[in-house]
Amino acid sequence: MDFGLITFALRMEEEKNMTFLEHLEELRWRLVKSAIAVLVVACVLFWFKEWIMINIFQSMLKADFISFRLMCEWFGVCSGDSPVEMQSMNVSGQFSYALMMSVLGGVVISSPFIFYQLWSFIKPGLKQNEKSVMNGLFIYVSFLFMLGILFGYFIVAPLCIQFFGNFTLSPEIKNNFTVDSYMSMILSTVFYSGLFFLLPVIIYILSRMSIVTSDFLKKYRKHAIVGVLILAAIITPPDLISQIIVAIPIAFLYEIGIFVAKRVEKQKNKEI
Secondary structure, eight states, X not given: OHHHHHHXXXXXXXXHHXXXXXXXXXXXXXXXXXXXXXXXXXXXXXXXXXXXXXXXIGGGGSTTSHHHHHHHHHHOOOOOOOOEEEEOOSTTHHHHHHHHXXXXXXXXXXXXXXXXXXXXXXXXXXXXXXXXXXXXXXXXXXXXXXXXXXXXXXXXXXXXXXHHHHOOSSTTSOEEEEHHHHHHHHHHHHHHHHHHTTHHHHHHHHHHTTSOOHHHHHHTHHHHHHHHHHHHHHHSOSSHHHHHXXXXXXXXXXXXXXXXXHHHXXXXXXXX
């Protein structure tokens, strides 16, 4: 009898292990699919690396970049071409950043597919009411992430490049940027802007977990506004117009987060 119980227990443990291994196998294949998507897009981007470098990254040095043209027309803040020359100081510098640009671009372009794969893996483990609440979340995540990427590319990165490209201590000191510093500023600024635009989604998840509430967010709204202004001052050049341009969308995202928290609270009250 004891032997039978031991055998049964071992069999149950084996089934649990198999189930766990099956989950790991599913996660592995979803990660493989995501990696393949990133690799395919990265290969395409690497093939067109010269066109991308000239028309997407170096174009920020020109006065006719769309963001600068609109600022000149709308706010009367006009600027000329940045007197910047770029150079590569390392043997593999240009190749390394071409590779980094391609891979990071592959991650950004493939992000909706990656978010979908992660959602598809998590979804079966949720309860029915959790599925109905969380359904379509990856769509909002993808949308906000891409919106943040566009904001970083068209607003934050050009302002930084234009300011530092034209700033000099004296006329005798020339701005000769290295490729790594130039590309690092643009890629990091754009990528982190995409992550920051996920603030409403983060607030949504924290609200579902009852960690934050709409009242809490309202109570500390003034503190958040001060934090937004400090953040805008850090990630933008030290001029008032640039800081306002960046601060307004961030503050707007915070207000969206308050609205999202209210909706979550109403849904939780209905569930009760």
